[in-house]
Every structure is written in structure tokens, then in C-alpha cells.
Amino acid sequence: MSQTLLEMAKDLVMAQIAAHRLSPDDMHTVLQQTYASLKALQAQEDVNGSVAVVTPETPPERVNWRKSITKQRVTCLECGASFKQLSVRHLKEHALDGRSYRIKYGIPRVQSLAAKEITARRKEIVQRSRPWEKAPTFVKAQEERKREQTAVAQRKKTTRAKASGNNRR
Numbered sequence: 032m033s034q035t036l037l038e039m040a041k042d043l044v045m046a047q048i049a050a051h052r053l054s055p056d057d058m059h060t061v062l063q064q065t066y067a068s069l070k071a072l073q074a075q076e077d078v079n080g081s082v083a084v085v086t087p088e089t090p091p092e093r094v095n096w097r098k099s100i101t102k103q104r105v106t107c108l109e110c111g112a113s114f115k116q117l118s119v120r121h122l123k124e125h126a127l128d129g130r131s132y133r134i135k136y137g138i139p140r141v142q143s144l145a146a147k148e149i150t151a152r153r154k155e156i157v158q159r160s161r162p163w164e165k166a167p168t169f170v171k172a173q174e175e176r177k178r179e180q181t182a183v184a185q186r187k188k189t190t191r192a193k194a195s196g197n198n199r200r
């Protein structure tokens with residue numbers, strides 16, 4: 032029976048991935064949660080002999096995570112301690128990591144768990160170093176553009192030379 036439950040959970044999660052509502056990275060966590068929910072549902076079914084209405088157990092109470100991240104501080108929603116940056120080591124104390132913490136509180140994956148000013152500074156550094164310009168595809172595109180521009184410039188030069196040549200005659 033538990034095999035069937037696991038298959039059901041897998042199908043539900045795969046459907047979410049197919050609908051692009053879930054990244055494959057989050058699959059494992061969600062799969063476990065779905066499986067737990069189904070198991071709880073089955074336990075209730077066994078006791079009552081009918082399917083009980085079970086509200087999904089994911090967010091216990093809707094905490095507004097936005098309030099936990101301010102300009103100077105990020106507050107841990109588990110214990111209320113605040114930091115410049117919510118470290119992996121701290122989250123480990125709550126048996127969480129960046130991914131499960133975000134899922135638990137409905138925080139988007141792109142949201143960094145750090146004070147806003149730190150995030151802003153980091154972005155600035157990334158902008159300045161422009162790591163994507165070192166990517167082979169970008170470099171190739173740049174080279175092609177340069178080649179094209181040189182070709183256009185040379186064509187212009189030739190037409191201009193021809194034109195002035197005509198004028199002289």
C-alpha cells in the first residue's frame with residue numbers, strides 16, 4: 032500500500048514539475064511532504080473509514096517573510112534571532128537549509144537570505160565584475176559583432192573613397 036502512496040506522491044510531484052510550478056531541485060523536499068500528507072490522509076481514512084478533509088500541512092501559519100528581511104537585518108523566522116545574513120550553519124540548528132527554509136515560509140528561490148544592503152552590495156560587485164562576459168557564448172557573440180562592425184566600416188570607407196575619387200575626376 033505504501034508503494035502505491037509513494038507512486039501517487041511521485042505522480043503529483045511530477046505533474047507539478049511538468050506544469051513548471053516546481054523546479055527539479057525542489058522535487059525531493061516536496062515529494063517527501065506530499066508523501067507525508069498522503070500517509071496522514073490514509074491513516075485518517077483507516078480510522079474513520081472515509082476520507083477526511085485534511086488541509087495541507089505545509090505552512091502552519093502564514094508568516095510574512097518580507098518583514099523578516101530589512102535593510103540592515105534578516106530575522107530568522109524559526110527563532111527570531113537576527114543577523115546580517117542567515118547562514119547555512121544557523122539554519123542547520125533548526126534542521127533546515129536554505130531550500131527547505133524558503134519552502135517552509137514561501138520565500139521565492141531568488142530571494143537571498145541576507146540584509147538588503149548586503150544583497151545590494153553583492154549585486155553591485157557582480158555587476159562590476161560582469162562574470163557573464165567571460166562566458167564563451169557571450170565572448171563569441173561579441174567577437175562576431177566586432178567583425179560585423181569592422182566589415183561595415185570598411186564598406187563605408189570604400190564607398191567614400193569611390194565617391195571622392197569620382198569628385199576629383
Ligand SMILES: [Zn+2]
Binds near residue numbers: 107109110111121125
Ligand atoms: Zn533561528
